[in-house]
Amino acid sequence: MLLNEADDAIDLQKSEFYINRELSLLAFNKRVLAQARDTSVPLLERLNYLCISSSNLDEFYEVRVASLIQMAEIDPKTLSQDGLTINEQLDAIATDAHQLVSEQYQILNDVLIPALATENIHFVRRNEWTTAQHAWLENYFNEELLPILTPVGLDSAHPFPRILNKSLNFIISLLGKDAFGRNRGQAILQAPRSLARVVQLPALETGSGPYDFVFLSSIIHAFVGELFNGMTIKGCYQFRVTRNSDLFVDDDAIDDLFLAVQGELAMRNYGDEVRLEVDAHCPEETIYYLLDRFNLLSDRLFLVDGPVNLARMQDVIALLPRSDLKFSEFKPAIPSQMAGKKDIFVAIKRHDILLYHPFESFAPVVEFVRQAALAPDVLAIKQTLYRTGADSPIVNALIKAARAGKEVTVVIELRARFDEKDNIGLAAKLQEAAVHVVYGVVGYKTHAKMCLVLKREGAELRNYVHLGTGNYHPKTALLYTDYGLFSCDKALGEDVRRVFAQLTSMGKVIKLNKLLQSPFTLYSGLLEKIDREIDHAQHGKPAKIIIKVNAIVDELIIQALYRASQAGVQVKLIVRGMCCLKPGIKGVSDNIEVRSIIGRFLEHTRVYAFANNGNQEVYASSADLMNRNLFQRVEICFPIESKKLHNRILHDLDLYLQDNTQAWLLHADGNYHRVQKTDAEPAIQAQNLLLQELHA
Structure with missing residues (x-):
């Protein structure tokens, strides 16, 4: 093609040249789910991929679908890159998402549960409980569940309760009169989030356990009558509601970002409803009642044949000491020049060092900050934190540095999605230790991964930097592939210093030597x-x-x-x-x-x-x-x-x-x-x- 000839030019803005971003994200989730079918993958890892696909879909509805629904209310004629209106996108999403969920439960019920059974890992259904298991579970219900469960009988004095985002709930149909002579046709029961969604049975008799599990929903279903003394249970069906969980903070109307994000967090559990999951055996009349309560159309209804939250099955993986059914363990390597208690600054001064996590350890990054905190000739440390974890060794090192009298500045992104609460706690913890904490620039998330250490070496002040593609989070560094670069290149260090100055102060756009x-x-x-x-x-x-x-x-x-x-x-x-x-x-x-x-x-x-x-x-x-x-x-x-x-x-x-x-x-x-x-x-x-x- 002759690019300089207008007659031959192709219009590269044509919608046919683009894939819808939402459908592309769902396609990624399908590729993740395909790992659950892959027999070359260890069995418990296949279960983990199933759980990940479920968690991904939750977030997809909480954020992406919720955003499209809001946009449809404002301007439904808006077109995507591939030429779809918002409602057309929602229709296409519904088709793909229903297919994905159907495949998730088919893999669970027809592939993984039978495969796990061959390894003596059993998910025991109610109709399969032995007499001994039934007795143990009944006692478990009475001792561990009944005291903390609070059913709500629906009538004019007890309206339909607020349902927490992604919580496990049951709608119960009743016959008979209660102690006050009231006919209560329905009740709602919310299962506290503190309860394990999968319960491990002890080895009660010959041929049972040690790896026998029962879903919490099955236990509640079996013994829910204990909560309604003298009444008849017509039906008990689990359901779950997914809500809009994207925080809205008006950057132009806030004085304190910390307080604004903190205030919005309280509302995350009660955003607008975007999806309803219901037990596939639930009567149609009850399903439509729930759809009406949540003001949802049937395209956002998912009938499921199993637990309504597959992601919580990850708990089982942690309970099983079956290394033969998991990926083989490995110990991330540490480059020889950074191993042991060697002076990390001497190593960086010799030449740039590149780490590739998780194949190589994240420990040198932690050691970089730790040594900076202890070294008497280090004057200042500046770092960005996006997601770090609740008990981060890097954070502990930064606190030690501040308490040792060093100038420590941390740029925390409070609005890192679904980590906002942890980051608020982190900011408070650092401020208590006299760390200078800033929240970046209003209207822009700070997503850069940078750490700068200013060190006096004789008459010279030298900048040492760590720059990365991923977060300063030791746990995710074992799961995510990311590069990290250590350098004391003068021009690069000056660039990083200027970016930090831009984040913490005000001024014109700065000129950088090497960074984009x-x-x-x-x-x-x-x-x-x-x-x-x-x-x-x-x-x-x-x-x-x-x-x-x-x-x-x-x-x-x-x-x-x-x-x-x-x-x-x-x-x-x-x-x-x-x-x-x-x-x-x-x-x-x-x-x-x-x-x-x-x-x-x-x-x-x-x-x-x-x-x-x-x-x-x-x-x-x-x-x-x-x-x-x-x-x-x-x-x-x-x-x-x-x-x-x-x-x-x-x-x-x-x-x-x-x-x-x-x-x-x-x-x-x-x-x-x-x-x-x-x-x-x-x-x-x-x-x-x-x-x-x-x-x-």
Whole structure:
């Protein structure tokens, strides 16, 4: 195609060139669920993937569907990138989500529960209880449940209660009169969240347990009559309501972000209803009664054949000491130059150090902050915290540093979704220790991952930095793949210092030496690098782009990649989740490949690599290619300048591009297909190979 001839130009804004972002996110969840069917995955890990797919769908309805419903009320004619109205999107979501939920319960009931039974792990149904089990469960109900359960009989004095978001509830049909002579046709029972959703039975008799489990819903169903003395139970059916859980904080109308977020948290459990899950055996009349109570249409009704919250089955995995049914344990490696009690600053001063979690340990990051807190010549520590965990060793080190008289500044993002409560507690804890705590910039989430240590070395003040693609969270560092870079490069350190100054004070847009930063230079910087590859290709020079991110949604970035493909640039995209770009369209995206890797670890790295006519550039970043990351957040994108280190990242990317066991390829029709290895090909599983290489 001749890009400079207007008559031949293709309109890259056409809706047919885009995949709906919401349906793409559901497609990712389908790929996660596929792991639950994969017999090459250890059995309890397959159960875990099922639970993850359920939890993902919860959040999808709490945030994405809730947002679309709100938008439909404001402007229902708004079109998505792929040309759908909001109501058309909601209809398509309902179709895909119902199919997904149906598959979840089919896998649970027909695949996983039978497979677990062959390993003597049993989910015992009510009609299968032995006499001894029935007696034990009845006693458990009377001793452990009955005292804390509070049924509400529905009448004019007892209206339908407020139902907590995602809580387990029962609607009970009754016959007879109560102690006051009232005919109560229905009652609602809410199960406190403190109760285990799966109860482990003891080995009561020959042939039973030790791994026999009963769902809480089955126990309540069996003995609910104990709560309604003298009345007849016609039916007892579990249900669960999902609500809008996205916090709304008006940045222009608040004086104190801390108090505003704290106030909104109290309302999260009672947002607008967006989904209703009900026991599949519930009578139609009762179902329609519940739909009416929650003002929901039938497209947001899900009839389920099993527990209404599959995610709570993760509790079972923790109760089972069956290492043979889980992924084999591994100990993340520590680079030799950072092992033991070595001075971490001396190691960084020698050369930049790159860590790839979880294959390599997160411990050096904790040690970096710990040594900074203890070193007498460290004057100041500045750090961003997005998600850190309740009892973070990094936070403890920052507190020690502040108590030792060092200048400690922490930028906390209070609005990290579903971690707001923890972050409020974290902010209070740090402030009590005299840490300077700021909440970033009003209107922009601070998503950058940075730590800066200012150290006096003789007559010089030197900046040491850690920059990462993931959060400062030791637990998720065992589950998510992320890069972290240690450096004392002068220009890079000065950039990080300037970004911190921008976050804590006020001023004009700052000029940075090496970092790209959103919402200012990241977007334009990436476009410039894509355009440079286009120019190289048009002049017959080597041109290639490799991008690994969690999501590609931004329309103008997608159009730039389409233009690159049209110019002959080879574009390789490794996108874990949402991808609105369609590869393989003739004349538009022939030279683009999109793959998604779903494996043991959640792929979380963000890497941007450009061939640059042989002068390869590699950047790592906290940012995905979404509008929010590019324009509504504070993000950084940092160069990997050491040739050794950027070659290492390119090697890692090459493994992902060769993966033929955990990879899914996106096709031009918007569907993903799992890569099928031929008999002649060696099996390449990127994550396993990285584990082997980094532990060699």
